[in-house]
Amino acid sequence: MTPDAEPVPIDRKLLIEGLGKGLRVIEAFADDRPRLTATEAGERAALTRTAARRYLLSLVHYGYAATDGKYYWLLPRVLRLGQAFMEGARVPRIAQPFIQRASMQCGETLNVGTLDGHEVVYLSRSNSPRVVSIGFHPGARVPAHVVSQGLAILSTYDDARLDAWLAAHDFASFTGFTVVDPAEFRDNVLTARRLGYWQADQYLNFGLCGLALPLKDRKGQCQYALSVTVQRQVYPGEQMTEKLLPVLREVAESLRPII
Known part of the structure; x- marks a missing residue:
């Protein structure tokens, strides 16, 4: 929902839960925690370590994050997600x-x-x-x-x-x-x-x-x-x-x- 729109009720059966979990992993990063391990990301996103690691590796694969094998951090490509809203x-x-x-x-x-x-x-x-x-x-x-x-x-x-x-x-x-x-x-x-x-x-x-x-x-x-x-x-x-x-x-x- 954008600030210009009223919330629209959506049947949960139509939702892609994996997308929501992936977005929670992105939101787990913050000013005070720019680098996270899979365990830390899982704790902040309410996911298991294994699930968080899979989402983090997917972000790395698609160019939204990087890793040294232990820690993960976001890359500038993730700014595209917010820039679309700012421009629209x-x-x-x-x-x-x-x-x-x-x-x-x-x-x-x-x-x-x-x-x-x-x-x-x-x-x-x-x-x-x-x-x-x-x-x-x-x-x-x-x-x-x-x-x-x-x-x-x-x-x-x-x-x-x-x-x-x-x-x-x-x-x-x-x-x-x-x-x-x-x-x-x-x-x-x-x-x-x-x-x-x-x-x-x-x-x-x-x-x-x-x-x-x-x-x-x-x-x-x-x-x-x-x-x-x-x-x-x-x-x-x-x-x-x-x-x-x-x-x-x-x-x-x-x-x-x-x-």
């Missing part, structure tokens, strides 16, 4: 000229992202008018509770869906300002629902703040969020919302009739 995603592509124009207007870098399970995935980014820019590059994945886009999208969930999400989420701490209490986080999401936006203050990195609002389509549905990340000292007090929130709202209103 309609809303981020439509939003690009709008966020670029807004970026030139406010002097900051804007992002469009979506919620993939419990992570925000950033899909498009304006070219920064600054030599040194702040923000997330397309393809970056961040735990949803530490970035403003996460709360902006979650604010569009109904209470039952939000509670189910909260119950399954891992509230890891990144700074002393990270909200790790589910009840407090829920209150923040409800506040974001009332305000129509959220400002994340140093949740992920000291000295950085994010401001985001949901990107709703003409039917009022939300699959994406629009955000800006800035240095906290540049926008003290209420200056961030005063100066940048109108910019984000103008982009969101311009996009609403066409997404």
Whole structure:
């Protein structure tokens, strides 16, 4: 399912279970575990060592991974799997000229992202008018509770869906300002629902703040969020919302009739 589509029920008898297992093996690799043994891959993908090894050797054969006989690691060819989505995603592509124009207007870098399970995935980014820019590059994945886009999208969930999400989420701490209490986080999401936006203050990195609002389509549905990340000292007090929130709202209103 892409962010643009509603889930479609599928008869499990029509599924190719091996494909799902192979994808789980690919997803077993991460920043902190770029090289895995068959045993480690099996543990992370909920497979036996023997099954994991067969999938890993298949990935090697088809050019998606390499091995030294003990460890396995992914090769650049695997990027084709994600690049197809990045090139085909309609809303981020439509939003690009709008966020670029807004970026030139406010002097900051804007992002469009979506919620993939419990992570925000950033899909498009304006070219920064600054030599040194702040923000997330397309393809970056961040735990949803530490970035403003996460709360902006979650604010569009109904209470039952939000509670189910909260119950399954891992509230890891990144700074002393990270909200790790589910009840407090829920209150923040409800506040974001009332305000129509959220400002994340140093949740992920000291000295950085994010401001985001949901990107709703003409039917009022939300699959994406629009955000800006800035240095906290540049926008003290209420200056961030005063100066940048109108910019984000103008982009969101311009996009609403066409997404």
